[in-house]
Amino acid sequence: MNEQVCSQKKCRNLSRADFLGLAVPTFAAFWTMMAGYPIYRYLLPKPGEGEAQSKVGSVTLGAVGEVPAGTGKNFRFGSTPAIITHTEDGEFHAFKAICTHLGCTVQFREDTDQIWCACHGGCYDPTSGKNIAGPPPKPLEPLKVAVVDGKIVVSQG
Numbered sequence: 001m002n003e004q005v006c007s008q009k010k011c012r013n014l015s016r017a018d019f020l021g022l023a024v025p026t027f028a029a030f031w032t033m034m035a036g037y038p039i040y041r042y043l044l045p046k047p048g049e050g051e052a053q054s055k056v057g058s059v060t061l062g063a064v065g066e067v068p069a070g071t072g073k074n075f076r077f078g079s080t081p082a083i084i085t086h087t088e089d090g091e092f093h094a095f096k097a098i099c100t101h102l103g104c105t106v107q108f109r110e111d112t113d114q115i116w117c118a119c120h121g122g123c124y125d126p127t128s129g130k131n132i133a134g135p136p137p138k139p140l141e142p143l144k145v146a147v148v149d150g151k152i153v154v155s156q157g
């Protein structure tokens with residue numbers, strides 16, 4: 001009986017040791033991935049950089065009424081995510097929708113009237129694309145917008 005208890009106790013101690021033997025390296029690997037992922041993303045070329053993006057000269061989005069004043073809309077500029085905003089002053093503004101922090105795709109938020117990055121809460125001005133809050137280090141890359149025959153045409157900035 002006593003031997004069996006000791007045996008169980010020994011097993012329990014071994015279990016803890018085994019658990020720690022697995023948990024510590026697992027935690028270390030997880031922590032390394034968490035710390036290394038932003039560096040990995042920073043070193044990767046941003047989506048849309050390179051040859052495919054340069055092949056697109058302009059994109060026709062549709063009628064002016066499809067982007068009402070006070071709203072914004074994401075679209076593809078070739079392989080590059082892009083965003084157009086229609087500010088209350090009646091002007092259209094377009095940018096590459098690639099966050100300058102770590103490359104997430106930004107979106108327009110009507111409730112705050114800002115371009116917003118969900119990854120780390122970065123905010124941009126919808127008129128100029130200027131980084132105004134959060135971690136983004138520089139403004140969004142601008143695109144040109146023109147209204148041709150009642151349609152919105154976006155071209156390289």
Ligand code: FES
Pocket residue numbers: 099100101102103104117118119120121122134135136
């Ligand atoms: S990737 Fe946009 S705020 Fe970090």
